Amino acid sequence: MQPIARWSGCAAVVILVGAAGANAATKLTEADFGKTPDGAAIKIHTLTNAHGVQARITNYGGIVVSLDAPDRDGKMADVVLGFDALPEYVANPTTYFGAIIGRYGNRIGDARFTLNGVEYKLPKNDGENCLHGGGNGFFKRVWTARALPNGDLELGYRSKDGEEGFPGNLSVTVTYRLTDANELRIEYAATTDKETVVNLTNHSYFNLKGAGAGDILGHQLMLNADRFTPVNQNLIPTGELRPVSGTPFDFRKLTPIGARIEQNDEQLKFGKGYDHNWVLNRTGSALALAARVEEPSSGRVLEALTTEPGVQFYSGNFLDGSVKGKGGKTYPRRSAFCLETQHFPDSPNRPAFPSTVLKPGQQYRSTTVYRFSTVGARKK
Numbered sequence: 001m002q003p004i005a006r007w008s009g010c011a012a013v014v015i016l017v018g019a020a021g022a023n024a025a026t027k028l029t030e031a032d033f034g035k036t037p038d039g040a041a042i043k044i045h046t047l048t049n050a051h052g053v054q055a056r057i058t059n060y061g062g063i064v065v066s067l068d069a070p071d072r073d074g075k076m077a078d079v080v081l082g083f084d085a086l087p088e089y090v091a092n093p094t095t096y097f098g099a100i101i102g103r104y105g106n107r108i109g110d111a112r113f114t115l116n117g118v119e120y121k122l123p124k125n126d127g128e129n130c131l132h133g134g135g136n137g138f139f140k141r142v143w144t145a146r147a148l149p150n151g152d153l154e155l156g157y158r159s160k161d162g163e164e165g166f167p168g169n170l171s172v173t174v175t176y177r178l179t180d181a182n183e184l185r186i187e188y189a190a191t192t193d194k195e196t197v198v199n200l201t202n203h204s205y206f207n208l209k210g211a212g213a214g215d216i217l218g219h220q221l222m223l224n225a226d227r228f229t230p231v232n233q234n235l236i237p238t239g240e241l242r243p244v245s246g247t248p249f250d251f252r253k254l255t256p257i258g259a260r261i262e263q264n265d266e267q268l269k270f271g272k273g274y275d276h277n278w279v280l281n282r283t284g285s286a287l288a289l290a291a292r293v294e295e296p297s298s299g300r301v302l303e304a305l306t307t308e309p310g311v312q313f314y315s316g317n318f319l320d321g322s323v324k325g326k327g328g329k330t331y332p333r334r335s336a337f338c339l340e341t342q343h344f345p346d347s348p349n350r351p352a353f354p355s356t357v358l359k360p361g362q363q364y365r366s367t368t369v370y371r372f373s374t375v376g377a378r379k380k
Contacts, residue, residue: 028147029045029046031044040142045058045147047151049179049180051180055068055176055184057153058089060086060089060143061099061100061139061143063139064184064202066078067079069208069300072300072376072378072379077209077211077300078210079206079372080098081097081098081325082211082326093139093140095205095323097203098204099139100138100139100200100203101132101138101201101202102138102159103137103138103163104198104348105201105203106132106199107129108129109129115196116195120165122164123136123164129236130165133166143157150177152175152177155174155176159172161193166197167196168193168196168358169194170192170358171191172200174187174188174189175187175188191360192359196358198356199342199347199356201312204338205336206339207337208295209297210298211329212326212329215332215335216315216334216336218256218258218297219293219295219337220293220294221254221293222253222292224252224281226281227242229277229310231271239352239353241279247267248261248268273317275314276312277311278310278312279344280311290341291303291311294375298374299375299376300373303373304339304368306341310342311340316334319333320332
């Protein structure tokens with residue numbers, strides 16, 4: 001059985017769009033994006049590189065509002081789900097479209113955990129569970145924005161001791177960089193003044209045909225994982241690390257997402273599709289490949305690399321077309337997928353899982369890369 005990597009510190013999540021390459025300064029502009037119901041002014045920050053690739057990010061929830069990626073013919077499309085305006089994000093917070101997720105991404109069972117003999121009770125916002133840091137997690141917070149000299153965007157937030165039930169004052173910065181190699185890099189850094197638990201991620205919903213351009217069942221997925229963490233009916237891990245071999249969870253080779261999604265499998269029934277954590281094949285703390293997704297019609301490819309021990313692959317099972325997204329498009333069931341790099345769900349209650357405890361004097365470190373490229377010949 002392979003060892004599971006443990007982190008010792010400071011959050012840095014990286015999103016790369018395009019091939020790896022130079023870290024040239026980019027153009028960074030700012031515009032008004034409205035006000036929250038309590039009057040906080042929100043901005044939209046546009047990062048543009050030398051090739052005209054853009055990433056638009058708001059300081060409300062650190063949301064990646066839009067993200068361009070070229071197809072095999074060089075045609076750009078926005079490949080992340082979202083909304084055109086702030087009121088829609090405020091009105092639909094539990095979509096989590098593009099947002100920073102914290103203080104604890106994914107689920108904590110029974111909305112409680114014990115640390116140093118003290119039990120901490122959290123909000124129950126997912127049945128009996130706490131999901132994505134509670135109903136007022138980082139995805140709903142107003143972050144302080146600062147433009148850096150090299151064209152990077154830095155967002156800062158201080159999560160107070162006791163916020164959503166979590167102990168410790170947690171100081172977080174998130175830095176976004178778009179390079180001329182079409183790379184959007186997001187670096188998180190976090191420290192605490194009291195022992196706490198931390199699990200940060202990005203919750204972008206991807207459709208490589210373009211946001212609102214149909215379902216993702218024909219996208220071909222590879223997950224670099226021999227095992228996954230099966231769940232109970234409340235989607236909380238049982239503690240088992242189950243081999244994927246012989247199950248619908250075996251994506252070790254490129255396989256259409258929809259190939260086995262309707263099989264008569266208990267785990268698929270619990271998740272209403274894929275909504276599970278895969279145990280990545282990795283040793284040590286270096287960046288390693290987690291997933292690769294290819295979309296045949298456009299030729300777009302998305303690779304996810306990470307220093308995290310796990311990735312939550314979610315097949316958009318709870319999207320239902322009830323909200324209108326960008327350009328008035330609807331997002332029906334399974335019209336996007338998520339690759340949320342992470343420590344495992346419910347780790348604070350599972351001592352055998354990689355630890356998510358952060359202590360004073362430590363830094364939380366994590367790096368994730370979403371890298372876009374293309375396959376196939378250009379059309380003549």
